[in-house]
Amino acid sequence: MSDVYQKIARAQAEYARCIDDDRLEEWPTHFHGACVYKITTAANYRDGLEAGIVFANSRGMLTDRVSALREANIYERQSYRHIIGQPSILSEDTGEVRSETPFLVARILQDGDTDIFATGRYLDLYKLEGGEVKLNERTVVCDSSRIDTLLALPL
Amino acid sequence: MSDVYQKIARAQAEYARCIDDDRLEEWPTHFHGACVYKITTAANYRDGLEAGIVFANSRGMLTDRVSALREANIYERQSYRHIIGQPSILSEDTGEVRSETPFLVARILQDGDTDIFATGRYLDLYKLEGGEVKLNERTVVCDSSRIDTLLALPL
Amino acid sequence: MSDVYQKIARAQAEYARCIDDDRLEEWPTHFHGACVYKITTAANYRDGLEAGIVFANSRGMLTDRVSALREANIYERQSYRHIIGQPSILSEDTGEVRSETPFLVARILQDGDTDIFATGRYLDLYKLEGGEVKLNERTVVCDSSRIDTLLALPL
Numbered sequence A, B, C: 001m002s003d004v005y006q007k008i009a010r011a012q013a014e015y016a017r018c019i020d021d022d023r024l025e026e027w028p029t030h031f032h033g034a035c036v037y038k039i040t041t042a043a044n045y046r047d048g049l050e051a052g053i054v055f056a057n058s059r060g061m062l063t064d065r066v067s068a069l070r071e072a073n074i075y076e077r078q079s080y081r082h083i084i085g086q087p088s089i090l091s092e093d094t095g096e097v098r099s100e101t102p103f104l105v106a107r108i109l110q111d112g113d114t115d116i117f118a119t120g121r122y123l124d125l126y127k128l129e130g131g132e133v134k135l136n137e138r139t140v141v142c143d144s145s146r147i148d149t150l151l152a153l154p155l
Helices: A002-020 A024-030 A042-046 A059-072 A148-152 B002-020 B024-030 B042-046 B059-072 B148-152 C002-020 C024-030 C042-046 C059-072 C148-152
Strands: A036-041 A054-056 A079-084 A088-093 A096-108 A114-129 A132-142 B036-041 B054-056 B079-084 B088-093 B096-108 B114-129 B132-142 C036-041 C054-056 C079-084 C088-093 C096-108 C114-129 C132-142
Touching: A002 A024, A002 A079, A002 A088, A002 A096, A002 A114, A002 A132, A002 C088, A002 C096, A024 A059, A036 A042, A042 A132, A054 A059, A079 C096, A079 C114, A088 B002, A096 B002, A096 B079, A096 C114, A114 B079, A114 B096, A114 B114, A114 C114, B002 B024, B002 B079, B002 B088, B002 B096, B002 B114, B002 B132, B024 B059, B036 B042, B042 B132, B054 B059, B088 C002, B096 C002, B096 C079, B114 C079, B114 C096, B114 C114, C002 C024, C002 C079, C002 C088, C002 C096, C002 C114, C002 C132, C024 C059, C036 C042, C042 C132, C054 C059
Parallel strands: A036 A132, B036 B132, C036 C132
Antiparallel strands: A036 A054, A079 A096, A088 A096, A096 A114, A114 A132, B036 B054, B079 B096, B088 B096, B096 B114, B114 B132, C036 C054, C079 C096, C088 C096, C096 C114, C114 C132
């Protein structure tokens, strides 16, 4: 259990580092199995709308998303910094762990200004395979309902 | 020791989650034994005023506080996100652990704007009972001296 | 390994606490061996300029820096709060560990306003000595290129 907890924390750190380093092409490789990725708002989530903003369920869809970002060339104009809190283990079954983890993403604009881009929580499903934790599903629940540019960024 | 460290980190994550999920009625159940809860500012704390803003020393007082919040209906208009750093163990005696933990609380306003609501540190006393850590006392030392609305929110 | 990971996380928490508590005179004691301390920006770092803003390679230089801060009397007018993420272990050789750790530093101005002062990552070299991790080199890579006052503060 304690071991799983630490493995999840590390997997989340690597995930965030991949985005903050602008290695977006690697981002889809953090997903395994069902490869489910959703973004929604807290308000939508309360209403049962888990995929209110973004839904993907294959690595291909995640890869397409990155390509679209690169073409739109929006992402390059700013950078991001994820600060990720302690995960809470919600359930642990044979080979499956569900966790919830708070996050804050700061955005650094080209002129140097830094603000809070998003806060929220990751609702994750990890599967244990060969002693490793593999992210199978991530639902990103953003606290704010104002999400214009969220569409651009993997969270 | 390492075990205690991780248990404290987890207890703090659950505490924060309870507040950020707006499950305020559960908040008092995170306190045990002496049930001491104080909020002060760094400036007051330096002057020995540990309970400069809020002082409670029973679950009943904490419950009353939540009732007041619900009646005032202030809390619902915004939401909060706690990001909690690594705890530092200050002392560990037989069955008692004192720790200090930095925190940042972001506030998400109804229009979607997000700002830093408070930063500071938790000065906690945990007692070990049956292999679990139980929060007995929490002094919240806020870095900022401007604390208008702090009175409204459990930190 | 897991042990080293936790030891690094704790050493980083103590380092941050030293600065946020305004115990700057102790700050140089967190460095050992080569005592290398650099601050640069992400843009400079990409260009191979690791010491774009600050460079020190002895405790004496770090101590001088603190003295200069105290004389300039700039530091006292505001306070800081470091929120440090999970470290990623980049490499682990016999007795040497390289890690990367994201951070966010909030600044609390005297009037109570709080903003994001800096975000970035620590690139650290720790040496293992007698079961302890000793910080030998820290390169602070700030995300933002606007770093006026960074010159004043240990990060």
